[in-house]
Amino acid sequence: EEGIGTDARIVVEKPFGTDLDSARELNGVVREVFDESQVYRIDHYMGKETVQNILVLRFANALFEPLWNRRYVDHVELTVAEDIGIEGRGRFYERTGALRDVMQTHLFQVITFLTMEPPPAFEAYQLRDETLKVLRAMRPISPSDVVRGQYRGYRDEPGVAADSQVETFAALRTHIDNWRWAGVPFYLRAGKRMGRRVAEATVVFQDVPHLLFEREGIAGMAPNRLTIRIQPDEGISLSFMVQRPGLGIRLDGAALDFDYGQAFAGSPLVEAYEQLLLDAMHGDPTLFIRQQNLERAWEILDPVFREPPRVREYEPGSWGPEEADALIAPRRWETR
Numbered sequence: 001e002e003g004i005g006t007d008a009r010i011v012v013e014k015p016f017g018t019d020l021d022s023a024r025e026l027n028g029v030v031r032e033v034f035d036e037s038q039v040y041r042i043d044h045y046m047g048k049e050t051v052q053n054i055l056v057l058r059f060a061n062a063l064f065e066p067l068w069n070r071r072y073v074d075h076v077e078l079t080v081a082e083d084i085g086i087e088g089r090g091r092f093y094e095r096t097g098a099l100r101d102v103m104q105t106h107l108f109q110v111i112t113f114l115t116m117e118p119p120p121a122f123e124a125y126q127l128r129d130e131t132l133k134v135l136r137a138m139r140p141i142s143p144s145d146v147v148r149g150q151y152r153g154y155r156d157e158p159g160v161a162a163d164s165q166v167e168t169f170a171a172l173r174t175h176i177d178n179w180r181w182a183g184v185p186f187y188l189r190a191g192k193r194m195g196r197r198v199a200e201a202t203v204v205f206q207d208v209p210h211l212l213f214e215r216e217g218i219a220g221m222a223p224n225r226l227t228i229r230i231q232p233d234e235g236i237s238l239s240f241m242v243q244r245p246g247l248g249i250r251l252d253g254a255a256l257d258f259d260y261g262q263a264f265a266g267s268p269l270v271e272a273y274e275q276l277l278l279d280a281m282h283g284d285p286t287l288f289i290r291q292q293n294l295e296r297a298w299e300i301l302d303p304v305f306r307e308p309p310r311v312r313e314y315e316p317g318s319w320g321p322e323e324a325d326a327l328i329a330p331r332r333w334e335t336r
């Protein structure tokens with residue numbers, strides 16, 4: 001009641017509410033005691049070095065940014081797959097599901113870093129103003145652009161209802177309606193008990209405007225792709241076409257590959273929470289979630305929570321229900 005001193009800080013772990021209304025309500029409760037500047041909402045993906053590296057890749061290099069727009073990019077994919085299930089967290093997960101647990105949080109954060117405009121400085125207010133702008137441009141998700149899945153066996157987990165409709169997998173398609181991204185589809189996918197543990201984003205560039213090689217030589221032709229591997233095997237790889245040795249022109253795919261482990265052997269990546277908790281102690285909110293950004297992220301998913309599409313079963317160890325392949329068709333998921 002005496003008010004909390006201005007140098008006091010509160011670190012809040014997600015989930016920050018379960019939808020727009022509950023997030024607003026929760027914020028109201030926090031704001032009775034703390035000022036927004038004292039609230040540090042953690043999304044640990046922001047603490048991952050490979051997520052921060054998206055900004056370094058984009059804004060400390062001259063090479064990529066000129067191509068980073070609707071004129072050269074065909075589509076963008078982001079996959080966050082886990083091989084584990086819910087690990088005994090049935091009661092928590094029954095109130096959450098993949099859309100709330102990771103899509104609204106981790107995947108949206110990564111997408112904002114991939115798509116935001118360059119802020120004038122790497123500084124808390126400017127950076128989060130830019131991420132807010134791009135979230136505002138992100139189209140609220142239509143339920144028909146979402147696939148929800150549930151792995152077979154989820155309903156047998158302790159704490160899970162026998163007729164649970166909670167999704168352990170979600171895939172969606174969205175657009176960012178601004179000058180940079182108009183018309184470029186973004187495909188986001190997250191799930192538990194999938195083929196393998198992998199989090200990566202792939203920017204797929206457009207086809208060349210005209211192909212001058214003969215049909216028999218172009219069998220392996222594929223568009224350029226830039227893949228940012230968030231985990232594991234952290235790194236970046238850029239695929240392009242080369243001439244395969246032999247007579248005549250025959251195209252083949254090749255890649256330039258940057259691997260954190262090899263390049264910086266002996267300097268392990270910093271643990272995400274280590275970075276973020278230290279930032280909170282130093283009073284640096286750059287990598288924390290502002291209330292406005294949080295509310296906008298809920299708003300984007302609001303139509304899906306109002307009319308959730310039917311949940312589809314998938315085999316543990318697979319890449320989710322087949323409807324997710326139909327969602328991206330005629331393109332296909334790059335991460336497999």
Ligand code: BG6
Pocket residue numbers: 082101102199
């Ligand atoms: C957490 C989710 O925020 O992120 C978990 O609540 C998920 O369900 C975890 O397993 C994934 O984090 P990481 O760092 O292992 O990709």
